[in-house]
Amino acid sequence: MKRNHFRGCQGIAMKFPRHLTLYYATTYQPVRSLFTWLGTWCALLALTLLPAIAQAASCTPHGGPAPLVVMLPGFTVNANPNVPIGAILGSNTTTWSATSPSAYITCDITMSSEIYNGDGTYLGTVGGTPNVYASSIPGVGFQFTLGSSTLLPYTAYLDPVQGGPGVHWAPNPSYSFTTKLVKTGAIAAGGSLNGEIGQVWVTGSGFNFQIVSIQLSSSIIFTPTRPTCAATAPPVSLGVATIGTTLRNVGDTSPAQNFNVTLVCSGGSAGVTTNLYATLTDQTNPGNTSNQLSLTNTSVATGVKIQVLNGATILGYGPDSIAAGNTNQWLIQSSVGNTTLTLPLSARYIQTAASPTPGNADGIATMTLSYQ
Structure with missing residues (x-):
């Protein structure tokens, strides 16, 4: 963390016998020389000291909320869930960014x-x-590294100058942060991780305060390596539909012609x-x-279209998209592994x-597969 001392007027405390405290307002000077300078006035001022009044320790945010928030981008991991326990499934290294870059926190005790x-x-x-934390995805854990090699949890011990009252506690903008996903047990499914993934606290004299919340700006998404399918289908001939015989009125249909789409699924x-x-x-x-499938621009016939059926269900058309819930998307089969489907x-x-x-009345449709 970045620590910046106040450079304005502040209270400087020295301890004397019988728990008596002298407060003296002065401008900022190096701490060692300031303590030495005050020490030369002890004898002259000792008679004016009053008993100190104990106050609860506190920390105050300036220019932003407490705790201060730093953000990390999410990432996607697509990995084999059958690797040994302890294996790294995926990782991402980035530099965190503060939501309030000029904000800082001060505390009134060392x-x-x-x-x-x-x-x-x-x-x-x-x-x-080493140093693995559990996540909300069963069988998947976290490992966090600050900088190049410092694994969390990590404690940095401070001397009185580093942690003294008046220090500005603020996230160092140059810190890199590595998040790794670790296999911790059997993985049955994927999932997403959001929100806070880490914290920074300061402690002193029985008092502790969270100064930083490490959060994700977008999700970490984990998906086990799943099979993908290659589809093949021959051109389909619908035969001859005779106007006035087969087709007489709006809504009339010709006899359906069966065909198969072959799906070869592998790689899972x-x-x-x-x-x-x-x-x-x-x-x-x-x-x-x-x-209803539109006729191609080269078709001569008019007043007819094409319907594709899955059993007795007439299939609708939608955008060429793999997104879950796409318009007129339909389920082919659940729990598909490495196999061939007809x-x-x-x-x-x-x-x-x-x-x-x-x-002639021709139509062209494409099929987009979505793995969910």
Whole structure:
């Protein structure tokens, strides 16, 4: 932590027998020479001393709240959950940034130590990795490093000059901070970590005060290595739909033609599965969110569109996005591991105008897979 002495008028205290204290206002001077200078006046001023009145120790923030807040960016870790206990799953090194750069805290007693702690239960050494804290994700812990090599928890002991009254306690803006995720046990699922992950305290004479809160500006996201799938599907011929026979009125449909999408899923860690979702996107009209696929611009026919079905369910269309909850996203299968799936679908024409015109009627849709 950065410690800056006051450079204005302040009270300087010296202790005398019978717990008598002299307070003398003066401008800032080096502490050693100031104590020596005051000492030469002891004999002259001793008769004027009054009994000291004990007051509770306190710390005061200036220019910001207490504790002061420093922020660290989040990061994403995608790792094999089957590594040995104690293995490092992922890490990130950055320099923290203060939310109130000019803010500081002063305390009215001498502080004897600074204590740097991580958040969560302290586990100690796990599988050979020292100084590990538990996180809210089962099987995943933290290890924190201040600077290049100082592991938390860490205590810095202070001399009276470093921790004396009037010192400005403020985060050093140049401190680097490394956060590591450590395997501490069986990992069944991923998760996210947010909020405060560490603190800095000062202590002295039975008094302690949190001066800094180390927080995340965005989430740390951990996901086990999951399988991903490659999809293949042949072009689908819908045959001939005869206007006036097969298609007579708006809403009439042609017989559905079955086809299969093959999904080859691989690359996941043993025992790790994913919930596999999909979204169909209309390539001719990407903003289409209906359940009718537009005809391509080269199609001659008019007044008809195409529907794709999953069993008896007519599938809708949505943006080309992997985001969970995407418009018209649907579940293919839960708990998919390293495997090959066959997804049976069907397609058909639907009449959309009272007077359709004949000709070729083609449509193109893409499928976007989302692993959740």
